[in-house]
Amino acid sequence: MGTATAVCGLENYLVLPDHTMDERIRAARESLGREVVILGHHYQRDEVIRFADFRGDSYKLSQEAARAGGKYIVFCGVHFMAESADILSRAGQITILPDLNAGCSMADMAEITQVEDCWEQLTRAGLTTDLNEDEGAGITPLTYINSTAAIKAFCGQRGGVVCTSSNAPGAMKWGFAKNPKLLFLPDQHLGRNTAYRMGIPLHEMVVWDPYLLNGGLTPERLRAARVILWKGHCSVHQRFLPEHVDNVRAKYPGIRVIAHPECRWEVCQKADAVGSTEGLLKMIREAPSGAMFAVGTEIHLVNRMGKEFAAEAKKVITLDDSGCLCTTMFRISPQHLCWVLENLVEGNAVNQIKVKDDVKHWAHVALDRMLEIQ
Numbered sequence: 596m597g598t599a600t601a602v603c604g605l606e607n608y609l610v611l612p613d614h615t616m617d618e619r620i621r622a623a624r625e626s627l628g629r630e631v632v633i634l635g636h637h638y639q640r641d642e643v644i645r646f647a648d649f650r651g652d653s654y655k656l657s658q659e660a661a662r663a664g665g666k667y668i669v670f671c672g673v674h675f676m677a678e679s680a681d682i683l684s685r686a687g688q689i690t691i692l693p694d695l696n697a698g699c700s701m702a703d704m705a706e707i708t709q710v711e712d713c714w715e716q717l718t719r720a721g722l723t724t725d726l727n728e729d730e731g732a733g734i735t736p737l738t739y740i741n742s743t744a745a746i747k748a749f750c751g752q753r754g755g756v757v758c759t760s761s762n763a764p765g766a767m768k769w770g771f772a773k774n775p776k777l778l779f780l781p782d783q784h785l786g787r788n789t790a791y792r793m794g795i796p797l798h799e800m801v802v803w804d805p806y807l808l809n810g811g812l813t814p815e816r817l818r819a820a821r822v823i824l825w826k827g828h829c830s831v832h833q834r835f836l837p838e839h840v841d842n843v844r845a846k847y848p849g850i851r852v853i854a855h856p857e858c859r860w861e862v863c864q865k866a867d868a869v870g871s872t873e874g875l876l877k878m879i880r881e882a883p884s885g886a887m888f889a890v891g892t893e894i895h896l897v898n899r900m901g902k903e904f905a906a907e908a909k910k911v912i913t914l915d916d917s918g919c920l921c922t923t924m925f926r927i928s929p930q931h932l933c934w935v936l937e938n939l940v941e942g943n944a945v946n947q948i949k950v951k952d953d954v955k956h957w958a959h960v961a962l963d964r965m966l967e968i969q
Contacts, residue, residue, distance in 0.1 A: 751961030
């Protein structure tokens with residue numbers, strides 16, 4: 596592999612067809628050997644995820660990042676995931692995101708200065724203290740892993756924790772064991788669905804709008820609330836509507852509707868079951884031959900499941916025929932993956948994700964707590 600090929604600009608790769616990348620990716624991986632591990636989120640396109648050493652949801656990939664050997668972690672996901680991998684990595688390891696533009700609209704909905712302002716207002720209202728030092732009388736901050744490293748550090752420093760859709764119930768139980776209230780960031784739907792399944796009624800939850808004074812809430816509403824939900828959402832999962840459930844049941848009698856907890860509460864209430872990405876896969880995998888499923892989650896994953904389980908005579912379709920792909924996940928292409936790998940062969944670590952040390956410390960605390968929660 597010549598240096599001129601490996602170190603040329605990304606733009607020279609992006610004009611090439613997808614299929615021409617396959618052999619070059621395989622050759623670069625063979626050359627790098629155990630020095631590199633490739634992590635692939637379930638929502639990645641097929642042309643990319645097939646090269647992943649490990650594929651999974653955020654929780655599973657966080658675990659793999661913490662266990663990863665070798666020098667390089669190439670994360671085929673989005674920015675906050677690569678940040679988490681860098682936080683959990685060992686000294687000397689380098690985390691790379693093939694496309695730096697692969698972000699997350701949900702994570703962007705909770706900006707650190709907005710969250711700090713929210714906490715200051717809650718402190719002034721007497722609902723907590725600045726650093727949440729007095730357990731039992733304050734608020735436990737919980738952030739979904741779909742958040743920036745700064746938000747994770749914010750929670751870690753104030754006695755809080757990170758969670759994923761897999762362990763959100765355990766994280767909430769953990770949080771309630773410390774304080775009577777929770778601040779859940781940044782996905783209101785995951786927070787609402789999880790809390791409701793734990794027996795917390797809707798009237799004991801409120802939504803904090805960062806663009807309104809006091810979150811748009813009265814002091815009485817805040818004092819009565821057990822769960823304060825940040826006004827954020829996943830643009831993919833919020834597209835699913837209750838009528839989609841009704842329509843698919845009418846079209847396919849007997850079909851099971853299963854949904855990700857980032858979907859709206861009304862959709863999850865109509866669904867037969869709700870689960871994380873790994874949970875949805877488990878439901879389908881354990882179902883008998885001939886079972887039919889309509890799945891409320893990202894379209895690349897649904898299509899992949901449809902192909903995989905067709906061999907077992909199981910029908911897997913999207914809950915909505917106009918199902919949306921995760922556009923930021925889709926940014927990572929075979930060309931991006933080939934570019935970063937060939938540069939690594941030549942000793943160039945491009946697109947490195949490096950979290951600042953002060954942020955890394957407290958974010959690591961919050962992520963360590965997450966990995967201990969079942």
